[in-house]
Amino acid sequence: MNVDAPTPLLDAIQSPDDLKDLDLEQLIELSAEIRSDIVRHVSVTGGHLGASLGVVELTVALHHVFDTPRDKLIWDVGHQAYPHKILTGRRHRMATMRQGGGLSGFVKRTESEYDPFGTGHSSTSISAGLGMAVGRDIKEADNHVVSVIGDGSMSAGMAYEAMNNAGYERSRMVVILNDNDMSIAPPVGAMSAYLSRVVSSKSFLSLRSLAKEVTRYLPRTLEAAARRADEYARGFVTGGTLFEELGFYYVGPIDGHNLEHLLPVLKNVRDAEFEDSPGPVLVHVVTQKGKGYQPAEEARDKYHGVGRFNVVTGEPIKAVSNAPAYTKVFGNALVREAENDGKIVAVTAAMPAGTGVDKFAELYPKRFFDVGIAEQHAVTFSAGLACEGLKPFCAIYSTFLQRAYDQVVHDVALQNLPVRFPIDRAGLVGADGATHAGAFDVAYLGCIPNMTIMAAADEADLDRMVATAAAYDEGPIAFRYPRGEGVGVDMPVGSEILEIGRGRVMKEGTKVAILSLGTRLAEALSAAEELAARGLTTTVADARFAKPLDEDLVHRLATNHEVLITVEEGSVGGFGSYVAQYLAHAGLLDTGHLKFRPLVLPDTYMDHDDPAKQYDRAGLSAGAMVGTALAALGIEVTTVAQGG
Template structure:
């Protein structure tokens, strides 16, 4: 618990306790909830600014609506820490994003108050509509509320859902939390008054009567009257776009003013209209001065001092892979004015912000629109440009059809820089880059590389810049490099060729990506046990260095592939080639070490890799277990002639 006094919050164990309070007490609840959120994140780290911006909205929603019977869906979920505190998880709130603790996002298995799990954006309206339709089919009368930020509204999926919701006319409440894009006109008393008036039962009843009357008129006149009324109302209140999609628009209203929020939410709760959108204007970091002054730096934070706001930043031993990528791309772009960089709302997370400072005219942040980012890059490639699409591995999943149809089939030279490949620690399963080797490696025309260290990443950026004969991707993990000596500039690698770092005679470890360092440690351990070990870096998952694979297979008793990706990736490609080449018919024992076939929850990265068996200890254990499976004496020697 916080050392700050929170007398009202201490009495709230679930939203039912909140609803027993007098409305006049809610201001104090919100203030105490904000304090508790700041104190919590100062200890755990995580997302701060977005949660502080929705404190009053969170209190108002749980006060007005009968959660969990009424379904409350938070888009993305990184703003849901206050929601977690109010819904029975306060005692565990300081385990956020830690091993065995609470998720940093909403999670169905964690609480009945999380009806839909989230971490990727723009899913709430689709999920909410599904719940609303299910309710209608079951003849129930509960409410469904989706809270979506204006940033998430840049994704096409949100509009697809709204278009469908408007056509179905099912009762659904969408709250647009506008905290960044400034799409709202000024918010004040007149706006609040209009919102209360236009969300009230009297107006909605009058509106329905008007629809019934105009319904008896000729269709052309009915349509003209309806459009005129809605355009007139949109001129006064805004929201014409949402009205055109079939939503009844209310707002904008001040999302920090409970006197404005409560009556509008009550009106909407009691309305029997179809889909309704409430436009709420909030401020990221509200109520905590350091976060208000610098909302970008306080979106996601390390642990920090509550008084000063100073974040703890462990001294970096080596540059991060993200920084190495950004610097390398800048070096390449200085020599080639056809290089452009594209990101989908993650400029600082991918290092594209660095590129943008030097080349603002060649940098494109398309918003949370991964599908568009990929096809936009494909269009640039058709005109001779060299687009680098810098995107998290987990987010590229959202644009897979575009990768297949718009890039790979047309064999366009789009370069994919996949940040956060492998496990990502505190963000857990929703952000892990587990699947890209498998889902890209199966595509014709695609080249797939994985950097073993930061120097290799520089070479792969140069390789991608030079590659012109089709799409190419390179992956690298979150966090610091391993301390490799960095060249002044990367050098293009021969496509489809790996390298051998250590020669041995009995065991072969073939690594793809940054598990190479653990393979080298494992080789030391194995050598101490008298097991001579070769260590090779594949560099390429596709095209496979078949010459290297066959040499390792013919010259060793055991071949172990190691990758920080899912089943179906690099190890599968190696097995496929060995089978086709007839090299699995002798005594060779081959094993593929991958991430386990489960979604791993958040923890420290080293603990996650240990649990996956992908650290040096796990690699040694796999080798020894494979040797223990050797045939009895007098059987095959274990070598392939």
């Protein structure tokens, strides 16, 4: 692939309107130019490459056939939306993708009128599309609604809940099932394309409508038999029985990279008039992740989400670091614990590599379970495993665990089952922005009885927390850790188990105390150095546990210092709130001696940017801690005093 080749057709596209008059050959050439453009940009910015390459022709066809933005085009998850962004007036900003102040890596309502619904989590497009279709009907409008959803996202229960409701409501909408894993599609080709054109054509629909009209005058038993024969015949030919049972008119499967097949089917679906009432339609399209870029075709998982890479070789371009990634530390520690404990099992929701349990899966395939994009099921499935005396580690990102909150409360904690929750991507996540930030887990888990919560300050403590969780059988336990690399500390040799509910003091002082939960500890130590340079000796402590709270440590810090600052990579209602609750009930806020200041993430969604800039903007940097301490003491913020 020559990413520097000229792109004359793409250069002329300012909006989807410019696609309307292009012929088939021009649309095919335009698709090739878009594919090169995506590879060129993502090699510099990083992002979701494979999924976007897989839907290039589909995106071109949808914008060519439908009248966007009047017709609503909803992308599930949004990580396949790069060609959509390029065609909807954002090509000139693709170099800013996932950068501070630049384009989001996902679909975002505030970014473009062509983005009718924001997405970052999967399996929402059918529900949102149905809502828009019903809203259109209430307003008596006549625009189309198209929801695109991948076969992976169809593993989530929410997608089937939406389809069940759509089949009942009978509002006209189109669902494009983008099957890029060949998980449910038979082989596609000319015959399949021909059949899809036939069953979506006006003539077929008219004939089918006439046949149904005639059967109404038959005896009831014959009418029912005719209806079953019709559904069986269409299901036998096209394979859409499941979707028909849910109330959808099924068309497919179609080769999603063949515009000659795709365009007439989409036009038929757009223009078709269905008998009785319009009803929902499902078009089954088969695509290939990474299509057109050989490294991505050969390693679809690896090229799902990428950093910067060499276009020619496909190899990643990484900054040199001696510190391991937190995800890898967790994966290695879990394997070590599993070597000595056959009861340990790993559960993930379609994220084996992302959560670090892929190595566990290779070594212990019978003890590994990938349940698909089904976080709710993953949690309750883990609860069932715990009922049988096993030790499930249910590894889910913080932002995705939110989707299974009821299951955590009722199926795990209420029954006090020892399910272990490794929570990756805790805190801010840089380029992935607000949709993937782990801002709320301490707050939403901490209010649940029986729950124990740990937060790693560095990679060594994460290793210890894996061992601690493996040894803990008293109830559910969670441990959170951030995206990215550790800080380069020495790792433990073997399993080290922490005492539940006990923190540690890292530096002693007398004037100010900073109590950190999580990886802001290094920033707290830097703040202590700056405060010491101003003559304010500072104690720095690592809480390790948000729950149970180390009350002895908090009491000592509160009674021996004039200022107590808590700092965490989480929202209001989390660790700082637990400390405040203890201080209030212990009467330590009544004397007027202590000035307590909790530092948390701001009450807003933070856009994508460099993580260091995000934390600085959030007020969780060393400088912010220094400023907070000085303000509490009534000291004017000036330059650092020389000589201490």
